[in-house]
Amino acid sequence: xxxxxxxxxxxxxxxxxYRRMVQHTSVQLRPFxxxxxxxxxxxxxxxxxGINQKELALRTSKDQPTIxxxxxxxxxxxxxxxxxxxxxxxxxxxxxxxxxxxLMEQAIPVExxxxxxxxxxxxxxxxxxxxxxxxxxxxxxDRHTIE
Numbered sequence: 010x011x012x013x014x015x016x017x018x019x020x021x022x023x024x025x026x027y028r029r030m031v032q033h034t035s036v037q038l039r040p041f042x043x044x045x046x047x048x049x050x051x052x053x054x055x056x057x058x059g060i061n062q063k064e065l066a067l068r069t070s071k072d073q074p075t076i077x078x079x080x081x082x083x084x085x086x087x088x089x090x091x092x093x094x095x096x097x098x099x100x101x102x103x104x105x106x107x108x109x110x111x112l113m114e115q116a117i118p119v120e121x122x123x124x125x126x127x128x129x130x131x132x133x134x135x136x137x138x139x140x141x142x143x144x145x146x147x148x149x150x151d152r153h154t155i156e
Contacts, residue, residue, distance in 0.1 A: 030127055037123040041116045042086070046071070048116060050079050051088060054105045055113050059092075061100050088112060 035045050043051070046069075053068045054060070060068075066076045080103060083089040088109035094100040105113070128136055 030124075033127060034120060034123045037119050038116060041112055041119075043088075043112070043116065046075075046079055047083055047088075048120065050076070050083065051105060051109055051113050052117070054089065054103060055110065058104050059102045061094060061102055063100075065103060083109070 031045050034048075038045060038048055041048075049069050050065060053065060057064075057068075062073055062076050062080065065080075066073050069076070071079075080089060080091070084091065088106055090104050090106055091101040092104065094102050131139075
């Protein structure tokens with residue numbers, strides 16, 4: 010990459026877009042009294058109910074302490090419940106409650122509309138291209154990151 014000011018760098022634009030997308034979606038989810046992070050957890054659980062915290066952390070790219078904190082809040086709201094795993098008594102399986110499913114039935118269309126607003130005026134082929142580039146960059150990061 011050539012020498013560019015911070016405001017001209019690709020990382021700046023991607024980071025700025027991400028922060029604005031999160032802010033925009035968060036505002037749209039406010040009537041449901043959930044954060045974007047809580048939404049992401051509930052969304053994954055609606056897709057695959059009864060998974061453990063480790064799997065949830067992998068699917069949402071969050072660390073386990075963060076997952077625990079979010080699940081505690083969702084549990085207090087009555088949106089998820091933890092059940093002890095029969096195969097491993099140290100692990101818990103997380104499930105969405107009926108209240109959580111009802112909330113998500115209303116929240117998913119709102120989140121979809123928020124994303125439609127973000128990508129308004131962009132052709133489907135361009136969005137697919139953007140997705141492919143993002144996936145390639147993520148793979149590069151994973152390949153070059155040593156934990």
